[in-house]
Amino acid sequence: MKRKHIQVRGVVQGVGFRPFVYNLARSLRLTGYVFNSSSGVTIEIEGDGSEIENFLRTLEEDPPQLAEIAQVTVSDIEVQGGAGFSILESREAHGEFALIPPDAGTCDACWSEFGDASNRRYGYPFTNCTHCGPRYTILRNIPYDRATTTMSTFTMCPACQAEYDDPEDRRFHAQPNACGACGPSLLLVQSAFTSGFENKDSLSIIRQARARLHEGKILAVKGLGGFLLACDATNEAAVVELRRRKRRPHKPFALMVRDRAAVRRLCIVTAEDEASLLSPRRPIVILPRRPGAELAAGIAPGDNTLGVMLPYTPLHFLLFSDSSQMESAFPALVMTSGNLSEEPIVISNDHAMRHLDGVADWFLVHNRDIATRVDDSVVRTFEGQERVLRRSRGFVPQAIALGIETEQVLAFGGELKNTFCLTKGGYAILSQHIGDLENYETMRFFEETLSNLKHIFNVTPRAAAYDLHPNYMSTRMAMASGMQRKIGVQHHHAHIASCMAENHLRGKVLGVALDGTGYGMDGKVWGGEFLEADFGGFTRRAHFRNVLLPGGDAAVRQPWRMARSYLRDTFGSHIPSGLQCFQGIGEKQLALVDTMLARQIQTVETSSCGRLFDAVAALLSIASEVTFEGQAAIALEAAAERGIEQRYNFEIGEEEPMILDFRPTIAAIVADVSRGRPAGEISARFHNTLSTAIAEVCTRIRATGALDRVCLSGGSFQNLYLLHRTVVELRHRGFGVFLHAQVPANDGGLSLGQAMIANQRLREGD
Numbered sequence: 001m002k003r004k005h006i007q008v009r010g011v012v013q014g015v016g017f018r019p020f021v022y023n024l025a026r027s028l029r030l031t032g033y034v035f036n037s038s039s040g041v042t043i044e045i046e047g048d049g050s051e052i053e054n055f056l057r058t059l060e061e062d063p064p065q066l067a068e069i070a071q072v073t074v075s076d077i078e079v080q081g082g083a084g085f086s087i088l089e090s091r092e093a094h095g096e097f098a099l100i101p102p103d104a105g106t107c108d109a110c111w112s113e114f115g116d117a118s119n120r121r122y123g124y125p126f127t128n129c130t131h132c133g134p135r136y137t138i139l140r141n142i143p144y145d146r147a148t149t150t151m152s153t154f155t156m157c158p159a160c161q162a163e164y165d166d167p168e169d170r171r172f173h174a175q176p177n178a179c180g181a182c183g184p185s186l187l188l189v190q191s192a193f194t195s196g197f198e199n200k201d202s203l204s205i206i207r208q209a210r211a212r213l214h215e216g217k218i219l220a221v222k223g224l225g226g227f228l229l230a231c232d233a234t235n236e237a238a239v240v241e242l243r244r245r246k247r248r249p250h251k252p253f254a255l256m257v258r259d260r261a262a263v264r265r266l267c268i269v270t271a272e273d274e275a276s277l278l279s280p281r282r283p284i285v286i287l288p289r290r291p292g293a294e295l296a297a298g299i300a301p302g303d304n305t306l307g308v309m310l311p312y313t314p315l316h317f318l319l320f321s322d323s324s325q326m327e328s329a330f331p332a333l334v335m336t337s338g339n340l341s342e343e344p345i346v347i348s349n350d351h352a353m354r355h356l357d358g359v360a361d362w363f364l365v366h367n368r369d370i371a372t373r374v375d376d377s378v379v380r381t382f383e384g385q386e387r388v389l390r391r392s393r394g395f396v397p398q399a400i401a402l403g404i405e406t407e408q409v410l411a412f413g414g415e416l417k418n419t420f421c422l423t424k425g426g427y428a429i430l431s432q433h434i435g436d437l438e439n440y441e442t443m444r445f446f447e448e449t450l451s452n453l454k455h456i457f458n459v460t461p462r463a464a465a466y467d468l469h470p471n472y473m474s475t476r477m478a479m480a481s482g483m484q485r486k487i488g489v490q491h492h493h494a495h496i497a498s499c500m501a502e503n504h505l506r507g508k509v510l511g512v513a514l515d516g517t518g519y520g521m522d523g524k525v526w527g528g529e530f531l532e533a534d535f536g537g538f539t540r541r542a543h544f545r546n547v548l549l550p551g552g553d554a555a556v557r558q559p560w561r562m563a564r565s566y567l568r569d570t571f572g573s574h575i576p577s578g579l580q581c582f583q584g585i586g587e588k589q590l591a592l593v594d595t596m597l598a599r600q601i602q603t604v605e606t607s608s609c610g611r612l613f614d615a616v617a618a619l620l621s622i623a624s625e626v627t628f629e630g631q632a633a634i635a636l637e638a639a640a641e642r643g644i645e646q647r648y649n650f651e652i653g654e655e656e657p658m659i660l661d662f663r664p665t666i667a668a669i670v671a672d673v674s675r676g677r678p679a680g681e682i683s684a685r686f687h688n689t690l691s692t693a694i695a696e697v698c699t700r701i702r703a704t705g706a707l708d709r710v711c712l713s714g715g716s717f718q719n720l721y722l723l724h725r726t727v728v729e730l731r732h733r734g735f736g737v738f739l740h741a742q743v744p745a746n747d748g749g750l751s752l753g754q755a756m757i758a759n760q761r762l763r764e765g766d
């Protein structure tokens, strides 16, 4: 006879871990108990030594589906005797943290119950179990128990309570457990309401909602992490109207389709893509669009990909049909965040009625509160691996293991696509996608989420890390944070450190950070950077040749200005005349920008890769004005013809930092445009030029030292054409190439890199 104390850390609460332990212990005739603590799950077991070994093996090798075990600590204790195995009340232990599970898409067992006309949960929109359903979005406090979630206001009916109490049932201790008799219910309304949730006939309400969608109406649908705006994706007028009301002229809309077959009708889907679509995270997956797919033209203009997700709750599924036996009412629905332009997603019923009034025609609401707003996540697969582009629902608050001890640090992230990052005990806790820190609402969202995650993970940061840009809102928030230690981190250094961190790299790497904008050490706008870097610091070994950015933000919104700037840099005052791309621009405006460039009025120098893409897209008449970040680059990538191997010339300077000079490229593009070469071919040649140039610069840097590991980071590497060719060229030259997967390559990944660099500085006692 032996007795052991077992402490399990990781994602072990809210995933059916205690019932799993209970059933396992009983099947092996072991006695003892299990309980949730704020450091994870604590177990004591007693019995036959070999059965205890079996217990431990199963615990580590075959845990519940959603569990992620980070650490199991086992110690021998005195035998106590006693009978039976029990689940004890949750206890709080201070100074530690438990890893809270993210929300999980409906599991197969729940799908089949909810689609079965003889089941008591037939058509019930909030069906869930220990293996699926809401978690982080309903969590108000830890430990994770019904009383600490927004389900605390619903009292379980006897049937649900019996499931909850029965250790043999798959809903044993499923905290959000509910059914039509006792759980949340729906309401379809057009304007403010105060009551009415007593109507339990979900299916009749859903059928009305479908009818409204059929009429071309826009519905605000309350989901897991916030409201989504839905309309029929094949109805051109509805899509146009949604764009107008949401003040979002071009940025692609995400789609939801009912099932796998429906995805395949719209997109080309690989096995890896399908695995992502069906994973419990249920993200939006960016997929190549199938030519001729029947959709409204306004879904994703100028883009040859679509962002598609599958229903992740029964409620979303019901928008298509009552059950899988019934034909789907829509090939696809637009599902875009319920907000105006770049504000945070709306989560409360009251707020939706006020804020989305005039945007949505109807509101499909329910009476389970959302504790934490979380947008849909976005991923894309590359080389068979899922790459996160927006890390939110399904991922957050899952901590990222760093394989290195860390201090408690708060990194404030960047300005666009903001996330923040807390580190503690060898883990990085990244916030969900907060958004662009451009308005008061988004800053509030940042602050709420920060206070929530600090509490859940019991973190008290002793240092703040921030971007060097003095005008970033995140920088200002760091300055105002009252923390004693504040550590400024260069933007592109943070990108590379982020890539290093998730790949568990130590020592020096060669980092290629390509993006639109980042504040440089010299006060210029950087964005085409080759850094020799580790967590301790960096040297700028090479960069794109600086050109002038005429008129700050205007130059970003109007890519033709960058075309003008590159032309002037290439040809001096003898800019070729008669270029078609400037025909739509007024003479006066052109003259103004030329004067700005000539006299360097309201200009800053930039080595931005994003702006080079803008210039080329404008020269090819692909994008002249844009309304969202990366639009011109996306259109240029979409235009690139496949199967073209030619490239243009470029030059690399001898002195350090080496200057990568694309003037020969620009001159050749102008010549090709003038002789009428197709834009698709020029775009491909331009991409090929860039990837070869990157590989060539890396090779020259390697010649001066032993840097043979390359980290690729920055938003420009979301361009798969560029990424693919660059990776191939680098590997061909013998480099080890490291990419992002768990955190975005774009500015959403900055905070992780900032946190790693701050940790290093603290360690060095700097």
Ligand SMILES: [Zn+2]
Binding pocket: 106, 107, 108, 109, 110, 111, 128, 129, 130, 131, 132, 133
């Ligand atoms: Zn389930």
Ligand SMILES: [Zn+2]
Binding pocket: 156, 157, 158, 159, 160, 161, 178, 179, 180, 181, 182, 183
């Ligand atoms: Zn019930």
